[in-house]
Amino acid sequence: MxxxxxxxxxxxxxxxxxxxxxxxxxxxxxxxxxxxxxxxxxxxxxxxxxxxxxRGQLATTIAVVVPKIVNPFFSYLVDAIEQVGYRSGYQTLICQTNEDKEKELSYLNLLKTKQADGIIMTSIENDWAQIEPYTEFGPIVLCNEYINKTDVPMIRVDQYQGTYIGVKHLIERGHRKIAYCTGGLFTEFGKDKDRNQGYQKALEEAGIPVNPSWILVDKHTIEDGKRVMQLLMEMKDRPTAVFAGSDEIAGGLMMAAKKAGLRIPDDLAIIGFDDQPIAEVLDPGLTTIRQPIAQMGKKAGEILLAMLNEPCPSPAVYELPVELVVREST
Amino acid sequence: MxxxxxxxxxxxxxxxxxxxxxxxxxxxxxxxxxxxxxxxxxxxxxxxxxxxxxRGQLATTIAVVVPKIVNPFFSYLVDAIEQVGYRSGYQTLICQTNEDKEKELSYLNLLKTKQADGIIMTSIENDWAQIEPYTEFGPIVLCNEYINKTDVPMIRVDQYQGTYIGVKHLIERGHRKIAYCTGGLFTEFGKDKDRNQGYQKALEEAGIPVNPSWILVDKHTIEDGKRVMQLLMEMKDRPTAVFAGSDEIAGGLMMAAKKAGLRIPDDLAIIGFDDQPIAEVLDPGLTTIRQPIAQMGKKAGEILLAMLNEPCPSPAVYELPVELVVREST
DNA sequence: AAAATGATTGAAACTGGTTTCAATATTTGC
DNA sequence: GCAAATATTGAAACCAGTTTCAATCATTTT
CATH class of the missing domain: 1.10.260.40 (lambda repressor-like DNA-binding domains)
Known part of the structure; x- marks a missing residue:
């Protein structure tokens, strides 16, 4: 050297x-x-x-915490963040938690040890009380995931609204038996909670009672979607529409439904969430809730960079709009 | 602190x-x-x-160079590498080149400055002559991409064989007019070159002349696939089958073909490359060449870690097998 | 022309660890 | 019981930069 x-x-x-x-x-x-x-x-x-x-003179690395990089939602988010960072001379460290609490904490240590100058978290495994102390060592920005605090910047979409307009769309199409796939049901606050409320509110407004056996939790992947479809097929009282928590679940649902001889949307309507590339490529095209992923990532990156320069801009919540994209699956 | x-x-x-x-x-x-x-x-x-x-005592970071993380092939590769690294206490730095030569070189500098202790390159933008000097500063392993050298470890699949068995499969299904989408045509050595040769060899063995207007270069995305399909539709002498360089191109092809009223595989057979999740979810299911992505990543990670421990194990080429996965699109 | 101001430069201290080297304490061998 | 070997410990040097401080030099002011 x-x-x-x-x-x-x-x-x-x-x-x-x-x-x-x-x-x-x-x-x-x-x-x-x-x-x-x-x-x-x-x-x-x-x-x-x-x-x-x-010597405390260099800041060139930001870290992005994701649950799984193979999930396209997160890879697009990382992509957007990386581009913002690179333009300002920052390197991007990808931290995949695989939904492991300890792994998440080990990545937060990057801040403490100045290996990362700031962190963008797109998911949260631990309680915020566990994470909060790390803000002492550098800025943390939440993107996608959010919590019930005001002293940390968050970039989010209105998850409540997303689910609400999706379910309402199904109701307007004449459906009254609407199943619902979600990540988690019993969270205190945050994404899943808001989505659940959107689902319930839309049903409630239409005077439709919630059927708990049509609510399926802990679903994320194509495989999950296939399994859910099998479950639904075995039911005596089958739903006529499914709101899927992601386009991938929706893809799995659609595959299994077609295999079982159901016509979409006539026998079963399916709506997804995210508007990933897969949504367009499915046949029939998947109606879905579009999240402005690239903008979310860009905004999160910009906020973090701003915080690295001026010590304390007032932390704010940025809420970006979701949008219903109607294709042929509903 | x-x-x-x-x-x-x-x-x-x-x-x-x-x-x-x-x-x-x-x-x-x-x-x-x-x-x-x-x-x-x-x-x-x-x-x-x-x-x-x-003080030269710490080695905890490996870097993975990818062209685009949003390409599922690379996100799965990164996923596999990250897991191997994490288990041995290494952090994984994701370096997205966006196919930019300068960006690639800037990432190679991580080695020189000891910000990364080793690098796995899954794509190469610059000539190897540009990259080779960096091997002085730390181990570089090639994974997926490969070059005409023996002093650098490579993990690759037999691209020639992949294309060959794919095209041969189409020929066995009775096709003689087979279009071909590829990344690059005129490379000196490496992935694309070998693929091209597999295509030509399969045609040659069947006594089919190559039709240059059916060879489409610089194709990568779903959008590219759609555009290619439009081109094909406008041709007087249309191919009856297409070999796509990736499942994403194949997805775009399929979408556009169905939209144009073609039946698959009767009017047009399509075969992809990679066996990404999208392949399974397409309708009809996409016949494709499966690459053992997770194994490639795992192997690459293991080789790099081994090189970080013992200075100089003999660099070797690991060739993993590809496999034809027949679904309904052919 | 002397004093004050500002530009230019380098020696030495500092960042937070690891490593070398030497001193001291303890155990073992005979 | 004494020499030799081994265990335990800390002072100081080191890694490759940045920052402080003071010295020197040039320029401007009075």
């Missing part, structure tokens, strides 16, 4: 001067500056970030 | 001793060791990785 001292020696100056050139300090004579630059060029010198970081 | 000195003071020992405890050195009296551990616990101390790295 070539160090700042090698450069200093070659340029015939002290390492202090080299450091000043690296950091664009004023008051360096043009000729020395040029000598230093030439020496750096000649030696192919790159400053050692560990050393700079140690 | 609490430092090693705070711990030393509280435990009533020197920082040397604390360091020894952290690193599990032998020859520390049990009582002092316990005092130190207690002090560390009490202060919530975490060693500063920048400082450890600076």
């Amino acid at each position: 070539t160090t700042i001292i090698d450069v200093a020696r070659l340029a015939g100056v002290s390492k202090t001067t080299v450091s000043r050139v690296i950091n664009n300090y004023p008051h360096i004579s043009p000729d020395k500056k040029e000598q230093v630059l030439k020496a750096m060029e000649q030696l192919g010198f790159t400053p050692n970030p560990s050393a700079r970081r140690l | 609490t430092t090693i000195i705070d711990v030393a003071r509280l435990a009533g020992v020197s920082k040397t001793t604390v360091s020894r405890v952290i690193n599990n050195y032998p020859h520390i009296s049990p009582d002092k060791k316990e005092q130190v551990l207690k002090a560390m616990e009490q202060l919530g101390f975490t060693p500063n990785p920048s400082a450890r790295r600076l």
